[in-house]
Amino acid sequence: MNAILTFIKSSIGRKYLMAGTGCLLVLFLIIHMIGNWKLFVGADDINHYAHVLKYYPLVIWTFRAGLLAVAAIHVATVVSLVYENNAARPTNYAVKHNNRANFASLTMAVSGGVILIFIIFHILHFTVHAFNPEYGQWKTAISDPSGIFQAIAPVGVGESVPDVYRMVTDAFSHPWIAGFYILSMAFICLHLSHGIRSAFQSFGFTSPGVRCFQCFIANIVAIIIFVGMSAVPAAVLFGFVK
Numbered sequence: 001m002n003a004i005l006t007f008i009k010s011s012i013g014r015k016y017l018m019a020g021t022g023c024l025l026v027l028f029l030i031i032h033m034i035g036n037w038k039l040f041v042g043a044d045d046i047n048h049y050a051h052v053l054k055y056y057p058l059v060i061w062t063f064r065a066g067l068l069a070v071a072a073i074h075v076a077t078v079v080s081l082v083y084e085n086n087a088a089r090p091t092n093y094a095v096k097h098n099n100r101a102n103f104a105s106l107t108m109a110v111s112g113g114v115i116l117i118f119i120i121f122h123i124l125h126f127t128v129h130a131f132n133p134e135y136g137q138w139k140t141a142i143s144d145p146s147g148i149f150q151a152i153a154p155v156g157v158g159e160s161v162p163d164v165y166r167m168v169t170d171a172f173s174h175p176w177i178a179g180f181y182i183l184s185m186a187f188i189c190l191h192l193s194h195g196i197r198s199a200f201q202s203f204g205f206t207s208p209g210v211r212c213f214q215c216f217i218a219n220i221v222a223i224i225i226f227v228g229m230s231a232v233p234a235a236v237l238f239g240f241v242k
Contacts, residue, residue, distance in 0.1 A: 011084065014077045019202035021074035022195050026221070028067060029188070033228040039241060040231075043165035044142055048149045050164040051142075055153035071119070078112070102194070111191040118184035125171065132171070138163040172236035181233045189226035193219050 007013040038046040053060050124130040140163035145155040155161060172178040196218035200206045206214060235241045 011081065014081055015202040018074060018077040018081065019199040021070045021077070022199055024070050025074060026192065026196070026225075029225055029229070033225060036229065036232045039165065039168060040235070043140065043163075044144050045147070046165050046168075047140060047161050047163060048142060048145060048147070048153075048155060051155060051161040052149050052153040054162070075112075075116070082109075103190075108191065108194055111187040114184060114187040115191060118180075118187075121180070125177075126167070132167075135167045135170075136162075138166050140166065168232065169236050169241060172233040175237060178233035178237040182230045185226050185229045188229070189222040192222040192225060196221055 008017060035049060038049050125132075126135075129135040139160045141158045141160055142155045143157065145157060145159075149155075172181070197215055200214045200218075232241075
């Protein structure tokens with residue numbers, strides 16, 4: 001146990017922890033993105049999906065607590081490593097050489113700050129309903145409960161469930177909300193494009209011969225998540241989904 005704690009407290013241990021938690025957060029984003037796409041299938045599908053998430057409250061709240069812990073660990077390790085690196089060079093260099101740096105790496109602190117603000121807003125907006133209390137009261141009847149979700153969280157025809165479809169379409173019909181979500185996704189894309197490359201390095205899966213390919217993979221994953229997560233607010237804003 002002491003050996004594990006010593007490893008975690010070390011610089012290399014925290015780099016592993018930062019990379020590992022970052023990978024878990026990327027996995028969550030992909031799952032969340034796929035869940036959001038159910039809006040394009042129809043109201044019944046996304047409302048039944050939301051019903052599944054609330055059908056087992058202990059499971060969903062355990063998952064949320066775990067996700068929050070992962071995010072907190074990720075932020076804490078990043079802050080500690082940055083502080084440690086800055087403390088190691090108390091005197092600024094007269095000339096800074098950023099030959100291998102790019103825009104994404106130079107703006108990690110900014111993109112990370114925007115992402116944190118977005119997460120807080122997202123939770124207050126869609127989970128807590130702090131800005132629109134009526135969202136928590138909107139219900140609708142399921143007309144077609146068929147599909148895989150019926151085996152997980154059964155719903156009878158005409159049974160009332162939270163109207164997530166209406167909530168999402170109402171929220172993203174406001175240009176400033178949809179715009180803020182899309183802008184936040186752009187910062188997440190920027191953050192991921194560098195973060196994924198850093199994860200390869202932290203785990204030791206990098207070398208000059210494969211670095212370009214890893215950069216390509218990181219950029220592709222970041223772009224897919226940006227497009228996939230932005231698709232819902234954009235579709236609602238421009239009237240493709242009503």
